[in-house]
Amino acid sequence: MNEKVKDIAVRIKGLRLLAGYTEEEVADQLGIKLDQYKLYENAEDDIPVSLLYELAEIYKVNITEILTGTSPKLHDICHVKKGEGLKVERYDQYSFESLAYKYSNRKIEPMLVVLDPGNSPEMVSHKGQEFNYCLEGKMQVLIGKEKFELEPGDSLYFNSLLPHKQLALDGKEARFLTIILL
Incomplete structure (x- = not known):
């Protein structure tokens, strides 16, 4: 897996630990098998975008935080130049x-x-x-x-x-x- 996937997996595991959930509890909330969840959390399989949104909802964070490790800061206007998304x-x-x-x-x-x-x-x-x-x-x-x-x-x-x-x-x-x- 590439480094971005590994970084996301580390953040997901960290969020789970901070929230006090077990792997089984998160897998149940996502409606997936425990073995599949473990693959995601250990960066052994790519995590679908739809699951990233669900994880963001479970942990009450913005998906940007899961993807980048930083929280978005803008509240009124967000300007993104071509190619800078x-x-x-x-x-x-x-x-x-x-x-x-x-x-x-x-x-x-x-x-x-x-x-x-x-x-x-x-x-x-x-x-x-x-x-x-x-x-x-x-x-x-x-x-x-x-x-x-x-x-x-x-x-x-x-x-x-x-x-x-x-x-x-x-x-x-x-x-x-x-x-x-x-």
Whole structure:
């Protein structure tokens, strides 16, 4: 695992210990098997973004704190210049860039996502609602058994508890803005 994943795992373990929870208790709260949770906490497996959000909720911290080890400080305005968003490397198939990571107590999580054309990620689900806006390329969004094709300018809003994934089409990279209601 890369150093970022190891750092996140250390922070998650530290938060669990500070909260006084056992590994079993956290695994139960997340609805996953204890063995899988241990893999995450020991940096032996990549932690899905949806689980990071759930862990942030359990520990009452901002996800930025889990990702970077620092708490966001801005309360009224957060300006992020092009290319300066917080890179969130969670899956090989997706490249995430958090666009409001400095803003404290966010109610939404806006991210720039780049889809790798050669990969097919697993379906994911997470609490909240999600908005996808295609910026470049052509992409497909699978929600349950339904398929939606998005081209630049197209958008899709959905219940993110439904299993979903995004795919780049035509063998080319696709970029989209996603906004997740936390």
